[in-house]
Amino acid sequence: MFFWIVQRDLLLAMRRRSDVLTTLFFFVIVVSLFPLSVGPEMNMLRMMAPGVVWVAALLASMLSLGRLFSNDYLDGTLEQMLLSSQSLSILVLGKALAHWLVTGVPLVLMAPVLGIQYDLPVDALFVLTTSLLLGTPVLSLIGAIGAALTLGLRGGGVLVSLLVLPLYIPVLIFGAGSVEADMAGLDYDAHLSLLGAFLLVSIVFAPWAAASSLRVSME
Amino acid sequence: MxxxxxxxxxxxxxxxxxxxxxxxxxxxxxxxxxxxxxxxxxxxxxxxxxxxxxxxxxxxxxxxxxxxxxxxxxxLVYIGHLSGTKDDLTALENLRISSAFSGENISEHQAVEALVDMGLGGREHLPAKVLSQGQRRRVALARLLVSKAxxxxxxxxxxxxxxxxxxxxxxxxxxxxxxxxxxxxxxxxxxxxxxxxxxxxxxx
Missing domain, CATH: 3.40.50.300 (P-loop containing nucleotide triphosphate hydrolases)
Structure with a gap:
């Protein structure tokens, strides 16, 4: 079942590539515009790089949240998922994984390339990529709760942002913090450990919370 | 009961x-x-x-x-107003995935057979968005043929x-x-x- 849902969502994403590319383009454009507008001052660029990349990743992830459940809701597939003989939490976990593979992984892969524009040293690029690798799945999982709660509401997009942003902020702080710590010559392990802890907690709790929210939204 | x-x-x-x-x-x-x-x-x-x-x-x-x-x-099988067929998936994929949701993994062969029985022979590999309303309904109802519910x-x-x-x-x-x-x-x-x-x- 888990396998089916991941496969299905990836297949749908393949058939609708524009949706995937929108998120990636948004990320690339936002991150690339900063060095152009701020000017070629290396120190300043290096200092702002972690924050800019992380904020862009966060907004890009949020941009695609609306589509997480709404398409399935509109064509009746979501009703079928709710009536599945398998646990709905597993199903939500599968959807969140597919969402991350489609929107999160491309960002993680692009991050080192974009980091070069900010003159980041190699080890900082490595920490940036690792922090994104640990942090972006958390964004997808937490986002799933917000998307489930606002399902079928008018103006749901704004509401999703309000709901999930407070939960995104710790991820943002420790994600960007890890790269800053590395560049300041400090130990970044603690930041990454915390991101890993966020990931584990959200893998356990987010699918369950999102599944309950879906049942309420579909009443 | x-x-x-x-x-x-x-x-x-x-x-x-x-x-x-x-x-x-x-x-x-x-x-x-x-x-x-x-x-x-x-x-x-x-x-x-x-x-x-x-x-x-x-x-x-x-x-x-x-x-x-x-x-x-x-x-239980529920087929509602919204037939739950995905526009971007083919009739065959739609049937196999909707059956998987209800816990029945059917082979490609079984799925093709069910679609042929529903009068959709030769259209198994068309995406649902090019099918007519009635044909989509047939795709949704084909689930009944393979269901054990x-x-x-x-x-x-x-x-x-x-x-x-x-x-x-x-x-x-x-x-x-x-x-x-x-x-x-x-x-x-x-x-x-x-x-x-x-x-x-x-x-x-």
Missing amino acids: LQGSDLACVRGDRNLFKAVNFILKDGGLMQVNGPNGSGKTSLLRILCGLSAPAAGKITWNGKSVRTLGEAYYSE KLWILDEPLAALDVSAIQLVKNLLERHLKENGMIVMTTHQDIDMTAASIVQLQLT
């Missing part, structure tokens, strides 16, 4: 129906009748456990469906179907009833079905 006792449904500040009682036994058919807006779809959604009734309860073999959860869903809850299964498809579906439903299955359905069409027991539920 599916039993509903004293069911009520409220939408906004309107009472759609109240004090609805029924008992559906093995091999039984329940037809839910009523004008538009009388709460037929709401009743079917309540029977599925998708929404909670304002009052009363539904039991499946003596246990409340709200507490049975997934154990109840595995014995005991209880079928069908909301207007005959909508958008042509005469030959209606006959096809009618035979399918009668076969299910003969094999001791149960069906709850709404329809605006007159069809004569033979079943061990037929319950007519009139909503006003």
